[in-house]
Amino acid sequence: MADVTLENVGKTYGKHRIISDFSVTIKDGECFTFLGPSGCGKTVILRLIAGFERLTDGSIYIGDRLVSSAEKNIHLPPEKRKIGMVFQDYAVWPHKSVSENIVYPLQMQKIETAEAKERTLSAVKLVNLTGLETRMPFQLSGGQQQRVALARALISKPRVMLLDEPLSNLDANLREEMRFEITSLQKQTGVTILYVTHDQEVALAISDRLAVMDKAGRIRQIGPPDDIYEKPIDPFIFKFMGISNFIPLEYRNGQLFIRDSNALLGCPVTDGSLERLQSHELVVGCRPYDIELIHKEGHAQGTIQRIIYLGATIDYRVAVGGKILRVQQDVRDAGQGGIPFRTGDPVGLKFRDLKWFENRGMDEEGES
Ligand SMILES: Nc1ncnc2c1ncn2[C@@H]1O[C@H](COP(=O)(O)OP(=O)(O)OP(=O)(O)O)[C@@H](O)[C@H]1O
Ligand SMILES: [Mg+2]
Numbered sequence: 001m002a003d004v005t006l007e008n009v010g011k012t013y014g015k016h017r018i019i020s021d022f023s024v025t026i027k028d029g030e031c032f033t034f035l036g037p038s039g040c041g042k043t044v045i046l047r048l049i050a051g052f053e054r055l056t057d058g059s060i061y062i063g064d065r066l067v068s069s070a071e072k073n074i075h076l077p078p079e080k081r082k083i084g085m086v087f088q089d090y091a092v093w094p095h096k097s098v099s100e101n102i103v104y105p106l107q108m109q110k111i112e113t114a115e116a117k118e119r120t121l122s123a124v125k126l127v128n129l130t131g132l133e134t135r136m137p138f139q140l141s142g143g144q145q146q147r148v149a150l151a152r153a154l155i156s157k158p159r160v161m162l163l164d165e166p167l168s169n170l171d172a173n174l175r176e177e178m179r180f181e182i183t184s185l186q187k188q189t190g191v192t193i194l195y196v197t198h199d200q201e202v203a204l205a206i207s208d209r210l211a212v213m214d215k216a217g218r219i220r221q222i223g224p225p226d227d228i229y230e231k232p233i234d235p236f237i238f239k240f241m242g243i244s245n246f247i248p249l250e251y252r253n254g255q256l257f258i259r260d261s262n263a264l265l266g267c268p269v270t271d272g273s274l275e276r277l278q279s280h281e282l283v284v285g286c287r288p289y290d291i292e293l294i295h296k297e298g299h300a301q302g303t304i305q306r307i308i309y310l311g312a313t314i315d316y317r318v319a320v321g322g323k324i325l326r327v328q329q330d331v332r333d334a335g336q337g338g339i340p341f342r343t344g345d346p347v348g349l350k351f352r353d354l355k356w357f358e359n360r361g362m363d364e365e366g367e368s
Pocket of ligand 2: 044
């Protein structure tokens, strides 16, 4: 298996610059995700690594081998890169059976029949399709077709698997099941996986590390899932990773308020941030479940504007200090303490966790 290294990679189409100065190393055997908004260049990056596209600048290494270099005019063709790729629309051939689809890359490589048969059997087993070998794609569910595509990509024993949004056409249950399958495939084979998605939940679930990209195709933060989620470096990441409130603040009489209001936040100002707070250099982010709703007085007072039942949670929009905040409550907590909230009810808010950010990165979400 192999590391994948991108060094100062750039790509333009005509006058359009899609990627600039893009550098990252994906470690051998790692499941690494590029997470970013639609159009930021994720598929282009995978196509550059696979060798379907030529670089405009920089170089790409797979293991020790320099496979693409703009400066040295090197471009190893895709079939020599030992890469397996699965695309978003999984593209299985409709006129070939499961095993015919899976064995196809080996036929192209002129691998002798006995070996091809054996490897097909083990690939079928690896993706849990045993018993379905003779079925045609129209006789398979979306998830089963996706497994055919995975097996077909794995059969050539690639050093690296490139997976481009492979789960986006599946329903929520299947998506969850396939997430497990991909992680367990990786454990069994040790293959390096590069996964591309705009779905933060999938990225958090499957990745050893992930890179969050902005609209301009720049990497904003790289790290393991819990770091990205718990320690986002800027408001853009915080917003991209889940439902978020950004609250403008004001410091008066030794206390913090929602700006231009009497709504009290009831939390301490962090060291040295007072001056910057007053010049609006700081902004505070808050997740919906980090705000507690209480019936008692003595905290920021708001009014419930809308309630949506989501099964495990209840989602509220609360008007407070001239702002609307999203608040979420575990459905079991809503029943406790007597009376559940109703639209129009006055409510007290208690802020449990606030994340402090420099007041930038919000407006410049990477549009260029
Ligand atoms: N062959 C091409 N010629 C010109 N522009 C292209 C080409 N391929 C991609 N682009 C442009 O490059 C940008 C990045 O595209 P890309 O497909 O990598 O986005 P993405 O991050 O994969 O988005 P999505 O999440 O929607 O799949 C887009 O603006 C797209 O229009
Ligand atoms: Mg794409």
